[in-house]
Amino acid sequence: MKRALRLWLTIPAFCCCPPALAAPYPSAEQLRKSIAEVAAQVKSEQMEVEILDAQKEGITRPMMSSSLRLDDGVCIIYYNSKPEDGLTQLFDALPVQDLPIWLNSIAIHEFAHCIEKREAFIRGRFDKVLPPGFAREPVTIQGYMSVTHSGAMETWGEALADVASILYFRQAVPDRWRQFANRLAFMRSNLAGKWPEHDTSPWLRKIIDAGAVKAASLSLFEAAFQLRRQYGPDIFAPETASRRAPSSEH
Numbered sequence: 001m002k003r004a005l006r007l008w009l010t011i012p013a014f015c016c017c018p019p020a021l022a023a024p025y026p027s028a029e030q031l032r033k034s035i036a037e038v039a040a041q042v043k044s045e046q047m048e049v050e051i052l053d054a055q056k057e058g059i060t061r062p063m064m065s066s067s068l069r070l071d072d073g074v075c076i077i078y079y080n081s082k083p084e085d086g087l088t089q090l091f092d093a094l095p096v097q098d099l100p101i102w103l104n105s106i107a108i109h110e111f112a113h114c115i116e117k118r119e120a121f122i123r124g125r126f127d128k129v130l131p132p133g134f135a136r137e138p139v140t141i142q143g144y145m146s147v148t149h150s151g152a153m154e155t156w157g158e159a160l161a162d163v164a165s166i167l168y169f170r171q172a173v174p175d176r177w178r179q180f181a182n183r184l185a186f187m188r189s190n191l192a193g194k195w196p197e198h199d200t201s202p203w204l205r206k207i208i209d210a211g212a213v214k215a216a217s218l219s220l221f222e223a224a225f226q227l228r229r230q231y232g233p234d235i236f237a238p239e240t241a242s243r244r245a246p247s248s249e250h
Contacts, residue, residue, distance in 0.1 A: 025091050026103060028053065031064065031079035034103035042111055044219055047075050047118065049111070054080035066110035068117040075114035077107065101172055101180065105165040108220075112164040115221045116157060120144055128225060131156055131232065154197040159232070162188070162200040163207060164224040170212040171220065181208050202233040 026034075032051055039049035050069075054061055062084045066077045094102065119125045126139040134147065147153050165184060169177040185204035192199035207227055214223030 024096075025083045025088055026063075026081060026099065028079065028081040030099070030103060031081055034100065035064070035077050035079060035107045038104055038107035038111060042221070045111075045115060045221060047073060047111075047114065050074050050076045052076060052078050054078035055082060064106050064110050066113050068114045068121065070121055073118055073122055075111060075118075077110050077114075098180075101169070104172065105168050105180070105184075108168045109161040109165050112161040112221060112224060113157070116160055132229060152197075155200065156228070156232075158198050159200045159203045159228050160224055163203060163227050164221055166204060166207055166212050167214060167220045167223055167227075170214075177212070178208060181212065203228060203231050206231040 035049070035051050039051075042049075054065065057078065059065070059078050059080070061078060062080050062082075064077060064079055066075060068075055091099070116129055120129045121141060124141075126134075126144055130139070130144070130147075131153075148157070162184065166177075166181045169180040169184075173180060181204065185201045185208060188199050188204065189201035192201070210231070212227075214220070214227070218226065
């Protein structure tokens, strides 16, 4: 998770000079506020959100991270306001008025991870969370876990969270969403050489080109599940994935 947040927040190469009104590094209050705002927006998901200070909990992950509490299904989102190398450069290059949008999108990203874990570990909807062709009956939690540590499956999980962020941009800043979305896609592809498992740009570019359209009947996260599957790269095509389906014998 720490690497994912580093990758998410690393400054893109095209930002060669900071704007006149650069955003300061987010304070604890700003981080809590963005998480609380997202929690209010996702009440339809029927998932409670608990907000914790990472430093007080002894967690060293930067900015935001999440985990799902399996006994009651609560999504725990940790915030960390301690500045970290690399992240400070990002905020030096962000216009201050864009800061709340980016912080909310990061909270959406983390909440999407909780949603996917709930679908797998609590609801057992493996056909929903696995790529096409992976979910053969019966799939157990052990079988699911056996494939989640591969680089391709890590990318699959990050894709859901990034697609959710794109859909959030589309909803929150309809006149400027492509600017935010393209920046996220550029960040992912620009750092693919260093962190290939986090390169979700094959999804993001296609979804941006298609207008990031979601059905009105779908929630943001349900649409993210749909678009992730619809626009997945060839590695996740059914004929490819079926050869790598997880065995339930574990």
